[in-house]
Amino acid sequence: MTNSPGPLSGIRVADFSVHAAGPFAGLMLAEMGAQVIKIESSARLDITRRTHTMYGKPPSSFEQINANKMSACLNLKEPRAVELALELARVSDLVLENFRPGVFERLGIGYASLRQVKPDIILVSLSSNGQSGPESNYAGYAPMFAALGGLGHLTGYPDGPPVELRHGMDHTGGMLAAFAAVAALCAKRRTELGQHVDVSVRDMGTAFIGPALLDYAMNGREANRQGNRDDTAAPQGVYRCLGDDAWVSISVGSQQEWRGLIDAMGRPAWVGGDRFGDAFRRWKHHDELDGLIGAWTATSTPREVTEKLQSHGVAAFPSLSPDQVVSDPHLLAREAFPTVTHPEKGKQRAVVPPWRFSKTPARIDQWTSDLGEHNLEVFHGILGLAKSEVEALEKAQIVW
Amino acid sequence: MNGANKATPTALGGLRLLEISSMVAAPFCGKLLASLGADVIKIEPPKTGDPSRRRGPFPGDVPHPERSGLFLYLNTGKKSLTLDLNDHQGRKILGELTENVDVLIHDLPPIRASEWGLGQDQLAAAFPDLISAAITPYGSSGPYSDYAASDINVFHAGGEGNLLPNGLALDQFPDRAPITAGGMMGSYQGGLTAAVGITGAVFAKWGGSPGQSVDCSIQEAQLTIGYLPVQRLESEGLVETRFSRYFRVGGVMPTSDGHVELLTLEPRQWESLGVFLGGPDWAAPERFQDPATHGAEINRNVREWTAAKTKDWLYHEGQAQGVPFAPYYTPKEVFESPHQRGRDFFVPLDHPEAGEYEYAGLPFNMAETPPNLSRAPLLGEHNSEVLQALGYAPENIVALARAGVV
Numbered sequence: 001m002t003n004s005p006g007p008l009s010g011i012r013v014a015d016f017s018v019h020a021a022g023p024f025a026g027l028m029l030a031e032m033g034a035q036v037i038k039i040e041s042s043a044r045l046d047i048t049r050r051t052h053t054m055y056g057k058p059p060s061s062f063e064q065i066n067a068n069k070m071s072a073c074l075n076l077k078e079p080r081a082v083e084l085a086l087e088l089a090r091v092s093d094l095v096l097e098n099f100r101p102g103v104f105e106r107l108g109i110g111y112a113s114l115r116q117v118k119p120d121i122i123l124v125s126l127s128s129n130g131q132s133g134p135e136s137n138y139a140g141y142a143p144m145f146a147a148l149g150g151l152g153h154l155t156g157y158p159d160g161p162p163v164e165l166r167h168g169m170d171h172t173g174g175m176l177a178a179f180a181a182v183a184a185l186c187a188k189r190r191t192e193l194g195q196h197v198d199v200s201v202r203d204m205g206t207a208f209i210g211p212a213l214l215d216y217a218m219n220g221r222e223a224n225r226q227g228n229r230d231d232t233a234a235p236q237g238v239y240r241c242l243g244d245d246a247w248v249s250i251s252v253g254s255q256q257e258w259r260g261l262i263d264a265m266g267r268p269a270w271v272g273g274d275r276f277g278d279a280f281r282r283w284k285h286h287d288e289l290d291g292l293i294g295a296w297t298a299t300s301t302p303r304e305v306t307e308k309l310q311s312h313g314v315a316a317f318p319s320l321s322p323d324q325v326v327s328d329p330h331l332l333a334r335e336a337f338p339t340v341t342h343p344e345k346g347k348q349r350a351v352v353p354p355w356r357f358s359k360t361p362a363r364i365d366q367w368t369s370d371l372g373e374h375n376l377e378v379f380h381g382i383l384g385l386a387k388s389e390v391e392a393l394e395k396a397q398i399v400w
Numbered sequence: 401m402n403g404a405n406k407a408t409p410t411a412l413g414g415l416r417l418l419e420i421s422s423m424v425a426a427p428f429c430g431k432l433l434a435s436l437g438a439d440v441i442k443i444e445p446p447k448t449g450d451p452s453r454r455r456g457p458f459p460g461d462v463p464h465p466e467r468s469g470l471f472l473y474l475n476t477g478k479k480s481l482t483l484d485l486n487d488h489q490g491r492k493i494l495g496e497l498t499e500n501v502d503v504l505i506h507d508l509p510p511i512r513a514s515e516w517g518l519g520q521d522q523l524a525a526a527f528p529d530l531i532s533a534a535i536t537p538y539g540s541s542g543p544y545s546d547y548a549a550s551d552i553n554v555f556h557a558g559g560e561g562n563l564l565p566n567g568l569a570l571d572q573f574p575d576r577a578p579i580t581a582g583g584m585m586g587s588y589q590g591g592l593t594a595a596v597g598i599t600g601a602v603f604a605k606w607g608g609s610p611g612q613s614v615d616c617s618i619q620e621a622q623l624t625i626g627y628l629p630v631q632r633l634e635s636e637g638l639v640e641t642r643f644s645r646y647f648r649v650g651g652v653m654p655t656s657d658g659h660v661e662l663l664t665l666e667p668r669q670w671e672s673l674g675v676f677l678g679g680p681d682w683a684a685p686e687r688f689q690d691p692a693t694h695g696a697e698i699n700r701n702v703r704e705w706t707a708a709k710t711k712d713w714l715y716h717e718g719q720a721q722g723v724p725f726a727p728y729y730t731p732k733e734v735f736e737s738p739h740q741r742g743r744d745f746f747v748p749l750d751h752p753e754a755g756e757y758e759y760a761g762l763p764f765n766m767a768e769t770p771p772n773l774s775r776a777p778l779l780g781e782h783n784s785e786v787l788q789a790l791g792y793a794p795e796n797i798v799a800l801a802r803a804g805v806v
Binding site: 206218219233316 | 553
């Protein structure tokens, strides 16, 4: 079983994407067993290959995102490199790119050109604003997608500014592109049609707040950010516990859970009367209730509060910091951090693929390749160029 | 972008899917699959239905199980069958339905799933060709797999909650609790991630693989999406906190009418920003190269400057001059966005009980097999259709309804 191929085994992806969102889509496809060839170039190093002004030295920290992929170089400023890109597309099922709309066409690798060399090619274009519309050419990074899409406005303390959503936004966009990519592969398997797929991360930010937009459409009301609170569940919040920057999340959605909470708290005297008798009244007195719950959680660790509340059927969990994530007993029991061997650094832990397939397992098993590590394998092995020609192209800074 | 007529082929046309689901994560997964043409039957408890039917937003704030915006949005394109799975007859019908579908999705805690015969191994034994997927907060195995959880708990269990907020909000409120992303984002992430895996299993099956189970933990979906702090810890020994994770230059900036995001990640962008600001000494290019020293002063000055401008002016003028600004749009501003309107992003859907509203559309388009949205079902709207297709006579259906099974 464990050596069985993944669900996308046999699929080849030419991945021209850089930065975070596109490469994350490629990672998801690679984890599901597709052969993903990352096309990159010394002429335009991906952020994962260079020292960055915001994040500093080159980025062991960015490694997982290009795991499981082969690396082949093409300097797309060179006409011969563009020819080779099209040759590679001819033997691929799917091409992934996240240039600004129009750039891929200008390079000579747009959907029309790809279709000429392979009529049933799937091209997945991932962008900030989508391939059409008046702002399609605008630059965008993760927090900007969330800001434009409306999700940013809904994140933060009610009396404070909106909050940046960062790599998670990029990577969720990549997850969406992976979904659209697999959907297009299904379509091709059924209909034999290739196609151009347009994925907009800004639109995703909007699709994630669909109910808030319906509230506006229905009632003309503008939802606002509300910290950790919920529209109906009360109390709900993140409460300080014993320890340094230690917090637990608690959510009480029903009367039964409310009884569980007060039982767990030892039926304190303030519960008497009908002040907190139903969710509406608890919402009304939420600040006061938060103070009372916070005083109770402050004397125990997040784990202790969690175990106590869970034993009373109340939803609670520690707010895990990164070091607590990697030592979480549940995640460890589920083997959520498999070891991947890095050629120089030795063994490193990675985050497990997010699906446990019983018959076609996904896996992360090969650390990020060096730049151009698979030039020979790709251009000689897959495209059939003579080894001497690949070497000549490397010298000419075309395979570069 | 979401328009498709019946003659247009779809990516998952012909795929039959059962969904036992509530609230956000699994319903969002089913909504995505339905948009690709899958025939999705959602099973809801008789009388009450999906709990999301009891949450708003409601038109005029009047609660009504057929008018919940949350339900209407997350269940587009599905059929609704009411079935009491606590009843043995209900579970018998579920078995007959399962026999006739390609995919079964549920979001039940493992204990409940086993009680109802929906455990991974039980389904694999009874329905070897079936693709079954459990979309649960902590996955189908492990010590916390039966933990009660809401969106907020899982978001903080995945690691991202502990790292929010950062930047301006944290500067203002350093002592407050870490927060959750708005709109139950974590549940959407969980549903989307599960949809990738399920579609992958369908692709494999269409290529000759057997049926199988897919265990989708929402915590692990968030961990995958938020892998970066784990990697920084593993590679560099650095424990990220919300206090360490902020943009030294840029971030959230106040405007006269709200806030904008400013991100100058490339040298050409901060050079353009200096020009856009009118070339003050404090925004000279070399100062951006040392954000640790100058970042705070640059941000202070930029914030003072943006505070007198509108977000749309900064957005359009900034982008025209190569400076990546983006406005924090409110729901109204999103709803009226010329860009998304220009892409036909919003889709009008009429519903017999709720009326017609424009809904947020799908965030992807497929040129040859366009995804499509159609309205959410009434509670039990398809009981007769689904049961008759299973061979139940009308009088039997009436009897089942009287017994409260459907």
